[in-house]
Amino acid sequence: MYKRVAIEFSYDGTDFYGYQIQPSVRTVQGELEKALERIFKVKVPTVAAGRTDTGVHACGQVAAFDCPNPRLSENDIRNALNANLPGDIYVRRVWFTHDKFNPRYEAKKRIYHYYILNSEFKDLFLQRYVWWFPYELDIEAMRKGARFLVGTHDFAAFSKKDEEKENTVKTIFNVRVVKLRRELILIRVEGISFLRGMVRSIVANLVKVGTHQWPPERIEEVLLSKDRTESAGLAPPHGLFLYRVLF
Amino acid sequence: MYKRVAIEFSYDGTDFYGYQIQPSVRTVQGELEKALERIFKVKVPTVAAGRTDTGVHACGQVAAFDCPNPRLSENDIRNALNANLPGDIYVRRVWFTHDKFNPRYEAKKRIYHYYILNSEFKDLFLQRYVWWFPYELDIEAMRKGARFLVGTHDFAAFSKKDEEKENTVKTIFNVRVVKLRRELILIRVEGISFLRGMVRSIVANLVKVGTHQWPPERIEEVLLSKDRTESAGLAPPHGLFLYRVLF
Known part of the structure; x- marks a missing residue:
């Protein structure tokens, strides 16, 4: 049983090659998915509301993913993410949402x-x-x-x-x-x-x-x-x- | 003929081992005197109002030095300094002052x-x-x-x-x-x-x-x-x- 999770997060775009994951460069999505893999020991794909360019910041980006561990609370997920993300990404809010939630299209x-x-x-x-x-x-x-x-x-x-x-x-x-x-x-x-x-x-x-x-x-x-x-x-x-x- | 010059400047202390010059580490005074030496081709000693610790910032530090080139205007000196200082130090104001001006004691x-x-x-x-x-x-x-x-x-x-x-x-x-x-x-x-x-x-x-x-x-x-x-x-x-x- 997966639970669909939405997160609202900030990042300082200075040291990222933009939002979208790319091989061999540091991206926000790449760091987010690395943190999720460290927490859940499986690959966790994410989808976000906006794909910001290199150097662009966010203080209210929203992404969603299926949480592989249904026993974690919203607060557990927030703390686990902030403990595993680098200092230039910070998750402010986590909430459970409907199964198919897609921040890009919704x-x-x-x-x-x-x-x-x-x-x-x-x-x-x-x-x-x-x-x-x-x-x-x-x-x-x-x-x-x-x-x-x-x-x-x-x-x-x-x-x-x-x-x-x-x-x-x-x-x-x-x-x-x-x-x-x-x-x-x-x-x-x-x-x-x-x-x-x-x-x-x-x-x-x-x-x-x-x-x-x-x-x-x-x-x-x-x-x-x-x-x-x-x-x-x-x-x-x-x-x-x-x-x-x-x- | 030297002219005594005062400068008011800002720095982001994050990447400095404090204000005061020290061998083999990056300090604000060290970078300032390096810039002055690049501009004037001679060593130019400086004295500042406050010796901030590692990691401490300034937006109104004041330092003074004897300017080896009497033909430069206040604005010339400001522009030359900002062109030769690193991105985390910035000179806002330059003015000529009395011969013995010492910001530390005055x-x-x-x-x-x-x-x-x-x-x-x-x-x-x-x-x-x-x-x-x-x-x-x-x-x-x-x-x-x-x-x-x-x-x-x-x-x-x-x-x-x-x-x-x-x-x-x-x-x-x-x-x-x-x-x-x-x-x-x-x-x-x-x-x-x-x-x-x-x-x-x-x-x-x-x-x-x-x-x-x-x-x-x-x-x-x-x-x-x-x-x-x-x-x-x-x-x-x-x-x-x-x-x-x-x-």
Whole structure:
């Protein structure tokens, strides 16, 4: 008898080659499955809500697996995982769920946070978690640009590479540009699912607007072009967090 | 003609064996003097306001040196230093000062910050910069205990080891215990100068009060004992920052 288990966990993406398991490099999924194998002495496949790229962090990633030992409680599993995971992965919550729970297909909403340090000075203590951008940014212009992204659109221009097999039509519920404190800007993007590199591309395009290199309306033109070469490229990965997944 | 230069700089103490230069280990002063030697092609001795221990951070350390090239501006020096320092040291400010400026002896006030994450959950993204303490803390009791420390006292019980040569009478202006947000506690200590390990010892003793293992009055007893064995030991170094030095 297996019990289906869901976990909510954080990781610091700095020292990982992304989420998805790959041979011979350190990945989050690889470390998670190694820990599970150490605990249960059998291979335990996992499935997660979001496959973050190299250098991207998470504070609310969700994964699921079948637990080979039905006698363990939710708390036992949490403690066993945290005792066996490396210091840059941490499980916050564990719960039993229905037999077929698949966080990838059942996620109703994914929320990403992107942090920009808009300061003349670098901040050593934030440097792994923010994009340090020392030139002036017009927040109001960025908000105007962001409005064009809300809704259901073909986001082909906002992807990392041509993904011919994937449907590039995606739904964005909300893009908020928030001044957290004097020099820290949060770009919060809520949607159902995302193309690879989509949030980092949205951020890079909004920053073009923030510096007045582009008018806000250029965001709509990029969107309508469906052409990646019209777009501003990708913001660096280390400012990005998979913040929450809602089911 | 030398010009005396003062710099204000930050460092992440994680990967340093403390501030003070030592042979064959990586120290902040060692990296600073290496950078200066690369820039000026001569050895440039430095003197700093505070010699932080292994693992302790700074966001407002101040050092001074004689600049061998009188044609460089303050900004030139700042840029040259930041280009030659490793990623975990960062110079925020450079200014010319009087010929004999010695930050160690001229500091009128030193402010240390100590951060405690008082949460059931670890925070991966703060773990290098806070002491994760998952048991309940009574802030009001800690504040009561802290009051006994303010003033001029013999702090012999609050030091790292017997320092026979040093005067253990020190003046503390203020010890504040602040709830920054729900789970983050700041202990801010302001004084003229400090014994080695003194702030970490103050924090460890106040935490004993916060958990109700000790009544607040026990802080006064420890102080009056002048005996390190009466004291609660040292809080871990990675929660501590040399925050500001005032002249």
